[in-house]
Structures are given as structure tokens and as C-alpha cells.
Amino acid sequence: MRHLRTTKDSLLTMTSAVALIAASMTIAAPARADEAAAKKWIDSEFQPSTLSKDDALKEMQWFIKAAEPFKGMEINVVSETLTTHEYESRTLAKAFEEITGIKVKHDIIQEGDVVEKIQTQMQSGKNVYDGWINDSDFIGTHFRYGQAVDLTDWMAKDGKDVTDPMLDVNDFIGKSFTTAPNGHLYQLPDQQFANLYWFRYDWFTNPDYKAKFKAKYGYDLGVPVNWSAYEDIAEFFTNDIKEINGVRVYGHMDYGKKDPSLGWRFTDAWLSMAGNGDKGIPNGLPVDEWGIRMEGCRPVGSSVERGGDVNGPAAVYSIVKYLDWMKKYAPPQAQGMTFSESGPVPSQGNIAQQIFWYTAFTADMVKPGLPVMNADGTPKWRMAPSPHGSYWKDGMKLGYQDVGSATLLKSTPLDRRKAAWLYLQFIVSKTVSLKKSHVGLTFIRESDIWDKSFTERAPKLGGLIEFYRSPARVQWTPTGNNVPDYPKLAQLWWQNIGDASSGAKTPQAAMDALAAAQDSVMERLEKSGVQGACGPKLNPKKTAEFWYDKSAKDGNIAPQRKLANEKPKGETVDYDTLIKSWPASPPKRADAK
Numbered sequence: 001m002r003h004l005r006t007t008k009d010s011l012l013t014m015t016s017a018v019a020l021i022a023a024s025m026t027i028a029a030p031a032r033a034d035e036a037a038a039k040k041w042i043d044s045e046f047q048p049s050t051l052s053k054d055d056a057l058k059e060m061q062w063f064i065k066a067a068e069p070f071k072g073m074e075i076n077v078v079s080e081t082l083t084t085h086e087y088e089s090r091t092l093a094k095a096f097e098e099i100t101g102i103k104v105k106h107d108i109i110q111e112g113d114v115v116e117k118i119q120t121q122m123q124s125g126k127n128v129y130d131g132w133i134n135d136s137d138f139i140g141t142h143f144r145y146g147q148a149v150d151l152t153d154w155m156a157k158d159g160k161d162v163t164d165p166m167l168d169v170n171d172f173i174g175k176s177f178t179t180a181p182n183g184h185l186y187q188l189p190d191q192q193f194a195n196l197y198w199f200r201y202d203w204f205t206n207p208d209y210k211a212k213f214k215a216k217y218g219y220d221l222g223v224p225v226n227w228s229a230y231e232d233i234a235e236f237f238t239n240d241i242k243e244i245n246g247v248r249v250y251g252h253m254d255y256g257k258k259d260p261s262l263g264w265r266f267t268d269a270w271l272s273m274a275g276n277g278d279k280g281i282p283n284g285l286p287v288d289e290w291g292i293r294m295e296g297c298r299p300v301g302s303s304v305e306r307g308g309d310v311n312g313p314a315a316v317y318s319i320v321k322y323l324d325w326m327k328k329y330a331p332p333q334a335q336g337m338t339f340s341e342s343g344p345v346p347s348q349g350n351i352a353q354q355i356f357w358y359t360a361f362t363a364d365m366v367k368p369g370l371p372v373m374n375a376d377g378t379p380k381w382r383m384a385p386s387p388h389g390s391y392w393k394d395g396m397k398l399g400y401q402d403v404g405s406a407t408l409l410k411s412t413p414l415d416r417r418k419a420a421w422l423y424l425q426f427i428v429s430k431t432v433s434l435k436k437s438h439v440g441l442t443f444i445r446e447s448d449i450w451d452k453s454f455t456e457r458a459p460k461l462g463g464l465i466e467f468y469r470s471p472a473r474v475q476w477t478p479t480g481n482n483v484p485d486y487p488k489l490a491q492l493w494w495q496n497i498g499d500a501s502s503g504a505k506t507p508q509a510a511m512d513a514l515a516a517a518q519d520s521v522m523e524r525l526e527k528s529g530v531q532g533a534c535g536p537k538l539n540p541k542k543t544a545e546f547w548y549d550k551s552a553k554d555g556n557i558a559p560q561r562k563l564a565n566e567k568p569k570g571e572t573v574d575y576d577t578l579i580k581s582w583p584a585s586p587p588k589r590a591d592a593k
Helices: 009-013 016-043 053-066 083-100 111-124 136-145 151-156 207-217 227-241 260-267 270-274 313-329 332-336 359-365 414-426 433-440 452-460 464-469 471-475 486-502 507-528 544-553 575-580
Strands: 074-080 103-109 131-135 188-200 293-295 298-301 353-358 381-384 401-407
Touching (some): 016 053, 053 083, 053 414, 074 111, 074 414, 083 103, 111 486, 131 414, 136 401, 227 313, 260 270, 298 507, 313 332, 359 464, 464 471
Antiparallel strands (some): 188 401, 293 298
């Protein structure tokens, strides 16, 4: 009202009613503008939605009100380079600013850079970013170092006034992945995608190929249930079929260059697929898929001599198979490729199957005109649950699921932390999450997966929707609580397994070195005491036989003795029969009233 002030006494006699009207117009205008922006976004970008437009507007009205103390603030958020996050940075950040008045600089950088920067903030205490979307693989790290905000406490206390009342945490399918041993939530899932089995459905249903395969192996060509069948199929297409329509074909695809991306190839649950670790969902206990043994909340070792399993027979078997298959059944150039270089290869049309394939590639694999697409827009390929190795037992996890999750750090000033929390909730809100899932083809909510729009799109997504609706989904999980320092330990994998991939070491020697390196890092953490009562406390070294006997006596699995036969008879399942066996309606929520 500064512009109405005057020194003339006569103007001071204006009626109070006029003054109040003018004041109310000035104050109310921004709110109406925000609401108008919300309506615009709801009508255009945020469709389809699991909410009605009226309910979506109610959620946006809450964001408008909760953001009032932070209007005009500019916050900084970071995530790795994925299609979903690019959409958030390009589109949702703009929508959030127009609706709330809070400006967001959402940086998209490589995953390794996200890890480096979050380490910098945790170690220095200086605020680098106000909000983080980093992998839930950090759950053991965040819980133990005490640098991340306990979201369960935050939503009930300091962050209660900025926590969306429509935030249904129990609807998030990744909730168990971001929950620490104390039962508290430390990260809120924002996107997730699984690592599944990919295959050429058109080739697998070819009557001639089916007959030839059955004649040679004595069982049907289909989705492999075990690694023996995967190996047989790889052999069949590489050396029996050899060419299709004049093109050399291969029964397997992978990558082997000694590069940081090689680490993901193995920490992303390859060992669990082989049968490393113990039973347990989301992660094996007491031994997880990293081969790390945990007693209570304390990691106690990863080498077999300390009760772990990273260099046990199951882990070594997983490396042997990885190397054998790449050498015998993959294109020759695969050995020298990185993750990003190998990713597009199956879309070129000469790969029969891939045991280790990320569903994040779905959007790029369904582009019109690709050799793996039909003219009607349906794919020639399908994705299905991964086969398991000979050491695997029912009750174990079977693969990896990447879960990028919203994370707050205590070193971020409270006001900036609150503003960032608003944005992080906004991008996973019920109003926008379904639209985001359409763009990134990732899922975070049970209610999204069963939306009719995905039922309509399912035939063009190669089994993605069916898998996420299936009971099998729960066996695909991220790195868990046993890993006490994800950044420090993860980098050891590509360095040591890279020696096996390059031929510098045998698989056993490489895994022995990895086990020793992991134990060395945990020993340093133990001596420092920096992780407190849930930090590592290494077991004394004992013989492998001691631990084999103990696991059997305790009713556990890991570490396991070497099997006399690591290649049992192959087993497959018909893809269409498998799909039909899965439920066609959503399961009842355990927390439903």
C-alpha cells in the first residue's frame, strides 16, 4: 500500500471500506494467480491422473499455502541423468515455480557425480544442494552416518507443516527399500526400474526354432527359469541358428570394459541371481547379496573367513558364468564396451536374449522403425523375470531394482530444507506422479501401476506393466542395510572384478581381493567409530568349514559349499502362460481400513 500514502490531510479521510477493498485485492491477487497456474497445469500437463481435477486442485491449493513462507526463494536440487529426472528438471520444476513461487534449479548430472557431491556435503557440512534424489542403495550409509534427515521424524515434527496431507507413504512400492533397521524412513522413492530378462518373443515362438531346440535339449524353448536354460538358449542361437535373414545373431549380450560402470553390473544383484547370500526380502539376512554379513545392525565381514560370502563358491560361480557367456555367446565387441555403449545393442536386432537388462531402456526400445519393433507399434521382444543360478533357493531375492529417492541432509538450513521438501513431494505427488510415470516409464506407486491408462498401453511396452503388477516384483530389490558405506565399497567392485574381466586374475583371486578390500574398508570404519553402535565390528577370522557348518546349524544358506554339479537340467516356462498366471486386479492394501 506504499503507493497510496500522501501528505495531504484530506486524503486520510478515505473510507475504511475502500481501503479494505484495495488491500484485499492486493493481497489476494497472487493467490488467485497461483491457483490459476495450478488449474492450467492440471488441465494440460497433469493428465491423465489418478485424481479427479477437483482433488488435484485441492492438493495444489495445499502446496500454494504451504509454500507462502518461501515465495521468492531459489533452491537447488540434483539427480542423475535419467529420462524421468530430465522431465522433472525441464517441466515439473517450472510448474512448481509457477504454482508456488519457489524457483528450483534442478541439476541433472551423472550418477558418479551425484555420489561425489553428496559425499562432499556429508564430509564438509557445507550445503551443496538443498534436496537430493540419490539411489536408495545409500540406505545403510545414510542410516549409519547420521547426516541424512530421518523422514519419519521429520514428517511428524520439524517438517510437519510442509508435509503434504495427501502423501500416502504406504502407496510407495519402494518403501521397504528406503527403511532403515530402526524402522524409520530415510528416503522417499521418486523413480524405480528393475533389471530383468529380455528376449526376442518372435524368435522364441518361431515353430521351426522351437522344434530344433526341443530336439536338441529335450525341453521347450521359452523363458529360462534357471541359468542352465539361459546357457542352452545362448548356445542354440549363437551356434545353431547363427543367422536370421542374413544377419549374424548372438544368444547373449553384456559388457566387460574395466570401467566404473562395470561395478553396477555386479553390485546390482548379479551375485544374488547366482544364489549368493541368504534368504530374505528385500535383502538376505544375515548375509546379503554383496556378501556382507550383518549381526543385529552391525556389518561383521564380507569374506568367507569372517562369515561373509563375497568370495564363496556362489559368488565365484557368478563371475565364471559372466565371463564364459560373454566370451562364447556375445558379439566380440562386448568385451570392450561400457554400460552405456552396450545398452542400445539389443535394439539393433541381432541379440536373442539378455539376462541383465534394465527396464529404464524401455522408452528407447519401443521407438518406431527399430528392427525390434513391429509395424503396428508393438514390440518383437518381451521382458520377463530373470533366471536364477544353481546356488539360488526359494526365498532369496532374484534381481536388482534401482530406486532414485528424495533425500534431505541435516547440513541444509531448515528453511531451505523445507522448501526443497515441498518440491520433492511435488514431483511425486498424486497429481503429477502418473504423468511422470508415462514419461519415464518408471513406477513408484501401487495406484499408478493399476491405472487404466497403463492397461491400455501394456501391449506396447513388452511386459513392463505385467511385471510390475505381478507378485514376482517383490524379489527385485536395491542394495540394502548391510552395506555401511555405499560410495567407498561400490568403487571396489569394478576395480577388482575388472581384473577378472581383463584376464589379469582368476575369478577366485578377483573375489578374494574384493572380499579383503571390503573388509579393510569396514575395519577402518570400525576403528574410527564414526558410525556409532551400528557401524562395522568385524568377526575374527575362522575357517570356511566353520562358517559352512554354522550356516547349516543356524538354518541359513550363506556361505554355501561348492556344488558338485553347477549346471542342472535347463528349465523354461512359456511366456504367455506365465503372464496369464499373474493377477489381473490390484492386491488389497495391508494398511487398508
